[in-house]
Amino acid sequence: MSAAKSIESCAQFEYALSAYVDGELDPDHAVDLESHLVQCPPCFEQVKVLRSLRASLKRAKPAACPNALRARVAASIAHEQAREAAQAFEARPRLVHRGYAAALAVAAGVVFMVGVTRQRAAAPPPEAAKSAAKMDADAARAESVEILLDDLVTQHAQPLPPETTNPEDLPRFDPFVGVPVRRPEFQSMPVNFMGARVHTMRDRRAALLQYVVRGNHRVTVYLFNSRAVPVQKAQPILQPRVVRERPVYVGKINGYSVVAAERSGVGYALASDLGDDLSTQLVLAAMQ
Template sequence: MSAAKSIESCARFDYALSAYVDGELDPDHAVDLESHLVQCPPCFEQVKLLRSLRASLKRAKPAGCPDVLRARVAAAVAHEQARGAARAAAQAEPKPRLIHKGYAAALAVAAGVVFVVGVARQKPVTSPQEVAKAQLGGSGNESVEVLLDDLVTQHAQPLPPETTDPEDLPRFDPFVGVPVRRPEFQSMPVNFMGARVHTMRDRRAALLQYVVRGKHRVTVYLFNSRAVPVQKAQPILQPRVVRERPVYVGKINGYSVVAAEDSGVGYALASDLGDDLSTQLVLAAMQ
């Protein structure tokens, strides 16, 4: 793509980035935007930054005013009010300037407290260290929880595939960070329907779509299990040992979900099949 066409394409999608990150973009435009993000690192980095900032906002805890400071401000206000009332009663002609000055001192103290608390509230959002931390992602538990929830969402409301040719899958490797190959599911009646690269916050997975036995949809994520450790799927999924392999099995929103890993490649599968058959599919995918 030429530089002029790239700039024109970025300008066309720039307005939609925030809506896409907030989940407010309609599916048709989301598909077009995701296709552009796969080919445009600057736009992808912009989406990554937007997601990180929103994650930082969600994690920020409002700073409360300490009880000791609150009591000190209240005492200062009460003291100035008492002094003003005493001056008014002792003098035939009240001196509003003195009373006003007293109130101003107390209000200045209160205003300073409000300013300090306001700055404290903003600090977790604007701190470069916090933004950098957000860009690196949260804990392993949070990452795998996000991945599994995202898998079920994509399975329940699937987007059209970017390719239906399994020979195209190796071009997903640099985006996902692990080799992406089509699981064969040998000896099982499974049809490959297509694949796409899907972004989850600051990570990406290859999303593969299948149909089993002619009517059951199956969605498979291939991802970097060193970045998102599968073993931290507990307690979302329950651990099992099948054919001497550890797997994690459970239900999320009514769908059967199974996760496992092999040599740094993570596998997560969602389907409306039973847990046992879903587990067999995951193990077959790793062969």
């Protein structure tokens, strides 16, 4: 690519980098941008910088107000309200005795403190908040697995053209997927590598690899970060098995055989029109 053409191409995609990093870019434009990033080191580095910045901002936590300071502020506010109430009663015509005014002022402070105490009591205990957060996180992971499997079958049934047919390009997918992307060899049977692409699924990405097995059987493989999308959450969509002392998850989705497994943080999901046993053999071979 010439320098002039490269600059022109970068200018077309520069506006979309922030939206892409934030996960707000629509899938069609995300695919185009990712195709550009695979071939453009400067834009690729800019995406890395933006992601690092977002990660730093997420790690920055606002300082919590100390409990002692919170108590002093509440007491100061209560005292000030009581003083203002007493002054108001002092300024009125002497229809109310000063003792009553002081008592009412103290009562106002007590009401305020009771209100503060009730607000604190209404807040859920830390253990309950942590449990609710964990349940939300587990539900999100389960949804991510379901999305990934449905997307895998859709892409297998209606495949998009690959971004590359050269397996030497696969390591450039690593930053997008979050795990090492290498071509499975499938040494146990004749398999032809047809191509690969980075595929976007909401806020997740997977490397999509396309193969042909035994002459005319297409096989689609997803490689993904299994720490972000835990394979074990595939239940009950897929049924667990233990094959060669490895846990795998096997089932049918829309008539296609689907198998998922993971090794060392790398998730593997495969869709084909082959039988479950042969598809399982392919996944286990891919993990070697």
